[in-house]
Amino acid sequence: MLISTTKLDSILNDPDVILTDTRSFKEYSEGHIPGAVHLDLFAFHWIDTTRQGIENFNNQSKSLLSFLGVTPEKKVIFYDSVSGMLAARGVWMLMYFSHQNVMMLDGGITKWQKENLPLEIKPNGFKPSEFSGKINTGIISGFEYIRDNLTNLKILDVRSSGEYDGDTIRAARSGHIPNAINIDWNKNLKEDGTFKNDDELSKMYDYPKDTEIVTYCQGAYRAANTFLVLKKLGFENVKVYLGSWGEWGNRLELPVKQ
Template sequence: MLISTSELNSILNNTNVIIADTRSFKEYFEGHIPGAVHLDLFAFHWIDTTKQGIENFNNQSKSLLSFLGVTPEKKVIFYDSVSGMLSARGVWMLMYFSHPSVMMLDGGITKWQKENLPLETKPNGFKPSEFSGKTNPEIISGFEHIRDNLENAKILDARSAGEYDGSTVRAAQSGHIPNAINIDWNQNLKEDGTFKSDEELSKIYDFPRDTEIITYCQGAYRAANTFLVLKKLGFENVKVYLGSWGEWGNKMELPVEK
């Protein structure tokens, strides 16, 4: 799921590669990896995980990935400033649609620039396709699944300590999902913005490998980053709660802890 700067630099001219810059358009406009298209994934929050809500999310995502030009033979590489939450969301989304080849640039454009690799400022257009990926329900969770498995699943809260303990309020209710464990997603990264080693990460996520783990944050971006780390470590049963606190914290009938 990770590609290094040198590996990406060696395939920049490959026509079967799509490179998606997930940062803001201002950042993209100021300089991006040659050939990259701009895809601001932060615009696609989703806080409805009812059955109909998930169907609508699937349809919106298919339109988005068609616009991006994804076809089965394309290798898709997402990047942002570091090994961040936006590129992680892109990788998770394509994994959810069972795409065979999707990666994140480890270290993002920060590492790319540090190594004096090429940049360009001209925008690149999309080459749309008819995307037809098959959803994988094993890596997504809605609120009902969590509500019904509060005692069975291990719930990981990837937000800040303030959001977790309720002192930072970002929904009608503050606090966290009952029994959730707080591991801020920032702990996944080294100071240079690349992922920590598997050895370091295993000490942070010291759980049995067969545990069902559900990650969440505010909008399922930071949670997607933690999802990738857990998959990288070999955890098999990991889901992202798509609605995250943006949904849970605004449903007054759902339980919360502080």
């Protein structure tokens, strides 16, 4: 799921590669990796995981991926400023639709620039397709599944400690999902913005590999980053709670802890 700057540089001209810059349009327009299209994934928050809500999310995501031009033979590469949450969300989304040939640039454009690799400022257009993927329900969770399995799941809250403790309020209620463990997603990264090595990460996520884990944050972007780390470490049963605290904290009937 990760690609190095060196490897990406060697395949930039491959017509079957869709390179996607997930940063803001301002950042993209100031300089991006040659050939990259722009898709600001942060615009597509989704905090409704009712049955109808998930169905609407599926439809929106399919439209988005059709716009991006994804077809089965395409290798889709997302990048961010670092090995960040926006690129991770893109990778998770394509895995959710069973598109296996997807990865993120380790270290993002920061590492790319540090190595004096080429940039361009001209925008690149989309070449739309008719995307149809098979939904993988095994890597997504809604609020009902968590509510009904609170004591059976390993729930990872990957927000800041302030959000977890309730000092930082970003919903109708503050705090966290009961039984959740707080491991800030920033701890996944080294100072240079690349992922820590597997030994370091394994010490942070020291659970049996068959543990059922659900990750969440505020809007399932940071949670997607930790999801990728866990999959990279070989965890078999990891889900992202799509609605995250943006949904849970605003659904007054759901339990919270501070």
